[in-house]
Amino acid sequence: MLLIYIYTPYDYMHGILKLLTSKDEKKHIRDILSRYFAREPAWSTSGWDKSINCTVTLLGGEIPFVKYLESILDIGFHEAHEGIDNALFVAFKYEDNILEVSFSTGQDVVIIKNPTKDSVLPPPNSVLFSKKYELDISYDISKSYPYYIHKVSKNYIFGTDVVFEKTFSSESDYTIMSSRSQLIDINDITILLSKNGIFANLEKHDRNKELNIELYDMYGHYVIPQEESIKFLDLTKIYKNLYNLKNEKCYDCDDFINASDFLITFDIKSKIEYILYKIYQDNYNTEIKIHKYYYYLDETNSNLYVSVIVAKNDNIEDNTKFDFYVFEYNIRKKGLPCRIVMYSVGYDSKILHKKSTDYISAMRMFAYASGNKIQFFEILTRINDEDQIKRIYIHNNEIMLINDIFVIKAKDIRYNRSAILNFGSTNTKDIYHNNYCQVFDYNVVSFVNIFTDKSGEDKRRRYLIILSNIELVMSMPLSK
């Protein structure tokens, strides 16, 4: 069965005319209708959040279905009137086996006639048109299943892009809480990021157990330059909180709890400025300026490494000097001072992108001092070029992957060893342009190489590496 309704602003104004009692207001609407003969205005809608209301309910506590839907339409500007917000509500309501379709006036609708600016106030929520359909036995919802609902929990229902929250008025009704929300699985915790807040849930089914992530970096898994403040979720605390609640039996696995309290906002710029103030407070004649800074979060132990290049101008020589620092700070141990893990001098502004001898020496010293932190050494050697940083991915502080030109370098951080995989062009005439890596779901790293081949055609090659723990299930002797 197909039902079609077509409704125009002309129909709408006619409907309004019937609802009004004031002679003046009726005259204004008739004036508007007379000018609709030349051209009618267009319907429009606002964004998803403002134009759609929807209630999902659970049948027998199990099967979700939409029982109420409302779409709100505006009427655009017309020479006969100004634009009309919330003009029409189109609603579908299911009750007692009857589906009602209704068109009604919105709330606080104001129709302003042009050019006189006389206003008409239609009665709110007044039905302009309605039709009821009695549903027969063939509409047995208990036999249905909506695959666009991805998760049903005690307080929330997750649909594609939309989260519904349980209402106070009914045990089984849920209304739209947020659209464009995002679900992220990290270890066995599911994080819901929505504009209404951050929520967490301890999944029944474990996932990525080999990952050892304490903090979740809200900005991604890369080294990031020049953010004034950075945000992390404290997964360890979330896990402990959920685990305790579960043991106290006041938490069901399917529930989401508000995790906003576990969001750490770290004002990185202020921290750097404070440290530099302490370092340079006695250098009265030197002008200090932060030239650049980068940070890298070791998500497995919550250590934040910040690399800062400081421009120094002593107003004597016309040549800016640069100092190079690396600070280490544990995000979860507030109040502890920042540790300077490296300091170097010897940058020259005229050869900024070339490392001076002093710089290299300092780097080597740092690498020697920091033991197996080869991943950090690798990052530091590349910080002069932001594109270089996009080539690096560090997995669980164990494996470091670097997308070099047509080569993947894999470094085993734990055992301090490395391997090189040649995957790209063997043609020396290929002109390399750019390469980077993308990370999906912590496990999948996609390497992208952009180059021009000998025929002059621009090409893009992608290579995948999936990181996974391999367990030997059964050993088999090899036959000769």
Next chain:
Amino acid sequence: MLLDTSKFYNLYFYNVDTKTHSTIFYLNANTIYFHNNKHAHISSIIPLYNNKNRKIKIISAGRTQSNIMWDSWRCVKAPNDNLYAVYMKELENYRGELVVHNLSKNRVVNKVEYDYPEYLDAFQMRRYVHILLNSFIVVFKIKDNAFNLYIYTI
């Protein structure tokens, strides 16, 4: 080799295409699931996620139904036990076609054409397509001065 990635719910789907072979795979609970099909392409598949058993089933919409806008589909098993999908198909010249497809019978039930580029956005499209009582597909279409409302019984 070409690689497409698309996110569905909280999972990434990966479509790997070579000149001779293609596959779609995804990772769930630290396991890789492959969907092997000679003609597999991400623009013709519809993933179904069953929230009860957390399993994903990949359904091909058929060779003629390619160019399906990723994430535009919504699927429902109707009370008549048939599986329906409603999705947006991209046409030429920035036009789109909303398709109501009975996947169980592999039959297109109806189509509504949209000729505005704004409809070619999976998220925006959600304003215009809704499934009521798991039994009706409600489609809105606004063109100039007419608000068109289509209600399909499935």
